Amino acid sequence: MAHPQETRDKVRRAYVFDRLSLEVAAMKCGVSYGTASRWKNQSAESGDNWDKAQSAQLLSGGSIEDIGRQMLAGLVTQYQASMDELTRNDKIAPALKVQLLASLADAFNKTISASKRILPETSELATAMEVVQKLASFIRTHYPQHANAFTEVLEPFGDELAKTYG
Numbered sequence: 001m002a003h004p005q006e007t008r009d010k011v012r013r014a015y016v017f018d019r020l021s022l023e024v025a026a027m028k029c030g031v032s033y034g035t036a037s038r039w040k041n042q043s044a045e046s047g048d049n050w051d052k053a054q055s056a057q058l059l060s061g062g063s064i065e066d067i068g069r070q071m072l073a074g075l076v077t078q079y080q081a082s083m084d085e086l087t088r089n090d091k092i093a094p095a096l097k098v099q100l101l102a103s104l105a106d107a108f109n110k111t112i113s114a115s116k117r118i119l120p121e122t123s124e125l126a127t128a129m130e131v132v133q134k135l136a137s138f139i140r141t142h143y144p145q146h147a148n149a150f151t152e153v154l155e156p157f158g159d160e161l162a163k164t165y166g
Contacts, residue, residue, distance in 0.1 A: 003031060011032050011036050012043070020158075022130075024136055028151050033140070072115050128161050137143045 007029055013027035015036075026036035040050050055074075082104055086097055132154070139150050 007031060011039060012050060015050055016057055021133055023133060027136055027147055075111050106154050
């Protein structure tokens with residue numbers, strides 16, 4: 001099913017300006033995650049990188065705490081990519097893998113520790129966001145008939161999370 005351009009624009013806005021995960025933005029706009037992911041990749045190929053737009057939006061209008069959160073989010077993304085590569089790549093010698101994992105763990109722990117001093121609510125907010133994303137994925141997989149109701153509740157619940165965790 002072809003979606004109108006305005007739907008694609010709504011997904012982009014939710015991702016870039018509302019800083020929703022792509023999965024939640026897609027669900028909120030009534031499209032599949034695969035469609036939203038394809039749109040994001042096609043946009044990047046044509047010069048509209050949604051991740052860079054999201055970062056620029058945050059940096060242009062955000063406080064030091066917002067910038068700290070964005071930097072932490074970037075670290076977590078890089079951490080996961082590195083872990084995936086270390087797990088997948090069987091050409092890395094085991095001894096080197098151990099060294100790389102130890103170095104990665106050390107960098108991660110130091111960054112999280114520093115982040116907690118600057119952004120004490122980050123740990124709680126990250127946990128809350130992870131739970132919401134896991135719930136969205138669970139509903140999409142096991143109870144797709146309830147996706148619309150979940151989306152309807154998600155936005156006001158997001159406001160509650162923002163009040164609680166900043």
